[in-house]
Amino acid sequence: MKVLGAIEAGGTKFVYGLGLEDGTILERASFPTTTPEETMKQVFDYFSGKPVEAIGIGSFGPIDPVKGSPTYGYVTTTPKPHWGGFNLVGAVSEVLNVPIGFDTDVNGAALGEYTWGAAQELDSCLYITVGTGIGAGAVVGGRLIHGLSHPEMGHIFVRRHPEDRYEGFCPYHGDCLEGLAAGPAIGKRWGKPAAELEPGHPAWEMEAHYLAHALMNYVLILSPQKIVMGGGVMKQSQLFPLIRSKLQELLNGYVSHAALAADIESYVVPPQLGDNAGLAGAVGLAKLALAGV
């Protein structure tokens, strides 16, 4: 089987490694995300001399994933210092002369779960990560969602919880989903880091309110066959039953399907690939690039 290179370009750290066409991760390494020059040097040193046949990059965003666009392969309007306008695909292609697949980190993770994980028997799935930010990607009819650019599902507006007085921290939208429900919002609202709040803390009911509202929109707009929830905040496993029951309450039986009724526990699930979802997704992007997709 061919060896594929994978880069999960995160805003906090870059994870990179080697995988096989069947999704097996052979090895992984990581480096904190500093400047593009320093970070990319680590990546190139790692891949130097390794016989990869294609590279997949799942990147933090916003990015330009539209082939043929003048800024294809760039990180675009990110507020992250040094990275706005950085030509990530261009930098990799100068050093590694192989096909390159490029998409958002969350589209990559959705592809990984669709190909080898929780949604491998299905035609569609949505992957959402809830951590220092909120992002989501989706596969519909076997393909990753693209259009004008890529989805930015973490920034939708959701209805505020009636008891929430926190103003939200999104620099663009204030109290959008990310502004109200990403990890930093929980910390700022309750005065200590999310990881230090006990499982019975009211923070989790409020968090579930926001995430269930987001899931309701995703279900009504995309109708995914599975929703996979990952990221640091979702390590709080008490969130899953809270989110599932609130989602059912919000939908109120309108979409008639067992997945949203008796089978809800297998509809809203953690990543089957665990912490390898992102890297496996990048392997999946490499595989698509190799196939010329």
Place this chain on the structure above:
Amino acid sequence: MKVLGAIEAGGTKFVYGLGLEDGTILERASFPTTTPEETMKQVFDYFSGKPVEAIGIGSFGPIDPVKGSPTYGYVTTTPKPHWGGFNLVGAVSEVLNVPIGFDTDVNGAALGEYTWGAAQELDSCLYITVGTGIGAGAVVGGRLIHGLSHPEMGHIFVRRHPEDRYEGFCPYHGDCLEGLAAGPAIGKRWGKPAAELEPGHPAWEMEAHYLAHALMNYVLILSPQKIVMGGGVMKQSQLFPLIRSKLQELLNGYVSHAALAADIESYVVPPQLGDNAGLAGAVGLAKLALAGV
């Protein structure tokens, strides 16, 4: 060119007719939607002896469009009397022995605009109708969106307008988008039919608030390359500039694309196929059925 049959099965009236593979509508007729028996008799009388090679049906919903499902082809949980659980595809296939394409009316209209209308040069588009109800369909990567079932985008929750005291009329969700912004909501909120409110009435600013919030979610979740807005309420052409500017205000520059900036007037548009969008969409569904898609 082959002659195709088209049925736009609406909750108020059935429109049906003949079209060609290039989207030309040859003729159309309609009948008020009464009981399934009476309505379908009109449809069958119309098609009797007509040499159609396939039939496309764009239907009001919810429906089951999932091939292989035991209730494929049914109208499912509609509150409309007599139609819940009606096997629409089954009824048509008993009388007309040709391939049948079946989808929601709004997925059909999205397909029509994608194939022959406002989005014919693109890979994706969203069609939303705002009338007695609100529904939307979308083409992503050249394909209509399906998954668990079909999208029900009219029922998403959006943020309430701060001055709105109307409770919403959706029997499932109260003040979801449809409950707050479909035609009947405008009539109930302001005490007279939407069509009688002058263009400068505050109703339209409020309506634009709700529709722009919906469009923001659609943009962030689906990233469509074009948004086509049809239906009776959208005949109020003063809504278009209001919706466009509110959408820009909400996105606040986060998604960096000319379509959402200088080119917004050609991004949020009326149907190019006008009142034929639904019927042309059904022709498109017939064409897909003929191709075995």
